[in-house]
Amino acid sequence: MTPLDMPMKHGDAGDGASIGQRLSRHDGKLKITGSADYALERQFEHAAYAVLVPATIGAGRVVSVDTAAALAAGAILVLTPEDDLGLAQATTFTGQRPEGAFLPLPHEIRFDGQSVALVVAESLEAATEAARRIKVTYEAAPVTASLVQTPEDAGTVGEQFNVAWGDAQAAYADAPVKIEADYHTPREYHAAMEPHGLIAKWDGDRLTVWQPSQWVHAMARNYSDWFGIPMEDVRVVSPYVGGGFGSKGFNYGWEALVPAAARRLGRPVKLALSRPQNFNLYGGRASTRQTLKLGATKDGMLQSILLTGASETSTYGVWPEQVGAATPLMYGTPNYRGQQRIVQVNTVTPGALRGPGKAPSAFGIESAMDELAYAVGVDPLEIRLRNQPDHDRMSNKPWSTRRLREALTEGAAAFGWDKRPMAPRSMRDGHQLIGWGVATGTFPVIRNYGEAEIRVTAEGRVEVVSGATDIGQGTYTVLAQTAADAFGVPVDEVSVRLGDSSLPGSPVAGGSKLAGVMTGAVHKAATAAREELIGLALTHPDSPFHGIEANTLELKGGRLTPPRADAPNVTVAELLRAIGRDGLTVRRDTLPEDMQSPEERKRAWTTMTTAQGPTVGDYSQHSWCAHFAEVRVDEDFGTVRVSRIVSAFDCGLLYNPKLVESQWQGGIIMGIGMALFEEGLVDARNGRVVNNNLGDYLVPTNADVPEIQVISVGIPDTNASLLGGKGVGEVGIVGVAPAIANAVFHATGKRVRDLPITLEKLI
């Protein structure tokens, strides 16, 4: 099958192909029966257990660490800032390797909870108690706890985020209708069920790390850099992941302590973070603020967009949460200017959380468009349709596929939007004020390279082997479907091995690109394996097909058949037996010719420098979505309940609609959390996140999740990927919060511009 064979219909394929079928997840049953072997749950003889000691100041310096009481209480090893671990700096995901030594326990404290020591003991309980007895003396320094404590002009302008065309200021000044508003999003967290952590084990100079990971190859390189050993001598294993959402893509500095401890002790060491540590030993989504100015005509045609924004980062690392990530893409304005500041505060460096940049960005522009709709008296759906851009003004390239108009109209039809009265507070049910809101979202198509191996066994079964990871989104399942179609066996004859850095290369399971990249690599490898097998069948002297007058054979359903019906018809296993082979192994990658050197291959599998953004090439490529939300707001209590969501997506071809719908719904559910619940509450005095547990940091429960209807309006986009899919994992969250905020406005007449929309903002 080639891309040209793919049926051009909405989302799903068909034609008996496995791709496009609604197969259940390979790992579903394993997980619900408790038999999925998560990395952190591996058991080892003689393992020791580690606990990190957190700093109790938000900024300052460690003067001394007194370990005597911990050692007396059973600690078998304590690592402190005084220990020289002999580590080197590791290459970052941008491909640069800083000079010098790497100090995972620096004396300087930059944020609350920063690790000041690692304590190892014979059990988790003993290590916990010993860690409690560590006495640290600090010199405290003043703390800037979060973005909200900083003035508007704090930080520095990130020049790389400047976007401008036309003369936005002049057009704004001249516009008959002006909207200006400030929007704020708080610190948000991944809150994955599975904590972060790792188990490290040395065999001589070879290191194996079992660690929940979205990218085993990059982590293997990271450990090899830190410990100065060849990457071939490091193996990172991560067969299943209990939730990543962007947090498990890269190593964090404290992770170096575990192999360091294991090497000193000569035994496996395990570290799993406590739940509170999952709030301050790696970063969530940075808090953001943005001021948007929209200039428009009286009928709501945009003339200008002006965006000034800011996001917080740490004092030692830069993570920009790009509030302008979606803003310039959504509407056709002739004039645009966007700028973003990066502000240092005393936090752990923030990181990627589902829909990074795009989610807070969409909250701004999609709230502002709703404000504009009401300022000019145009229906919020209609104003969006009027302002759809015909090409990407930022890159001046045509859209590869942009079916956002279809998403808006088909979503609106399914939702029943035409019955919506324009005026706020015009629908109610008893004390419940009912409101309907719409907002759109986007996520870029990121392309990259991948590598896969196809092993055909003597029994005619197919094994797909790759170091890519499955973080719950369906890599195992979709790669089995791809191999089944490309090789020509039923999907239940295919097994998949993943999540091991000793296996073929893969990019990070992040940025909504893995399925597109890896289906391409598996398709290529499986096609090559089929061709090799057919070649053997036609040429091997012992083959039943030897000497028949045919240029090729068909391999379908695990059987090889010639064009002529009266010729032999054998299974793959029968053929292999006949020609005396016990199998077949084919490895292929999608790297171009000039990237086949070992250095280039390493760069491709362990950095992000080979990733291609959405405008590399002739087109501007993105996934798109439109969310329609119904809320019920109690008029006295201010409590918001989402009672209905309909969302329509353009994500190109869907490799497996069941899994895709699950991804979309998961993103929408996280969007409900972003809209209504999620907020890291930071103590202004020391920068500590005080609701650092799942009882107080609220994510949606099942009771908070209504019926969610998702609709695919996409068509295959073969610029985006070999088979025509665009990313599905992150786009779902983008636009949900403004859709809900806009529905809250429609219900109550109150515009909430700072998330989350908690009850006190509405009473």
Place this chain on the structure above:
Amino acid sequence: MKPFTYSRAASLDESRTATTVAGAALLAGGTSLLDLAKCGVTEPEQVVDITRLDGLDTIQASSEGARFGALARMSRVAAHADVLANFPAVAQSLSLAASAQLRNMATLGGNLMQRTRCGYFRDPRAFPNCNKRNPGSGCAALGGVTRNHAVLGTSEACIASYPGDLATVLVAFDAVVHLGERAVPADDFFLLPGDTPDVEHPIQPGEVITAISIPGSAAAKRSTYLKVRDRQSYEFAAASAAVGLELEADGRTIRDLRVALGGVASKPWRSRAVEAELIGKSLTEEAVCAASWRAVDGAVPHGDNAYKIELAPRVVARAILSLGGLA
């Protein structure tokens, strides 16, 4: 965590004796004890398991009254038909509390003894100052994140709120906490923080909660527990109200009214002022809304929690009106 010994109490007397030992803690459902031990708030040296004691998990309820053994599980009481029929607010308060898993484990006695969710109380390592944990050390919550702190019954020493649901209902309906022979009215079982926020209950060494009883009443039979919170499940109340209503034969004059507030005060908070204002009056929306403001008489905001002063009267009013068929 700190090592401790574990033993199983063979008798009620053995469990009573255990409470006279410094550093000993009773283990029932364990949902609070384990949580607080992990936080480093509770560091028992000796854990005495009382879950195997016989006869302490009984559930009886009729129009005459209810009596629950201290070891009755929350989920069992919540689902009991006689409780639902005669004390609907009790069943509702239990069903709306915690999560299904916690309700299956937690006992009623343990539920009464649950500690505040004040984030500063629960985080000794980061916030050593807490008068509840360490008398005289100060209150880290003052000047901190106070969205869920109390607006009623606070003191300079402590602004923590009592988080429980069931106790709010118990206080409304004059329930009694049985410590063996001694019986303490539920309202007296919870102490105001004053200068000693570390002392939360009048329970003495050698005493163990054995049962909770509630006198039957028409108001208890016509009762409701209204819990308001951002999340629909598994969250403590932003404000809640336990209300019972009895009308005269005319169907509109209020003969008996019970009102207690949860989530806004340092203890389950009986609102006798609201009751007094409305008893004898006609049940009208106007009268109820006006009287409900008395629920926050004397309330003091602390930063982020000022909204509770607005919210609590609305919750009280809605609960009363819904019982009266007016909301």
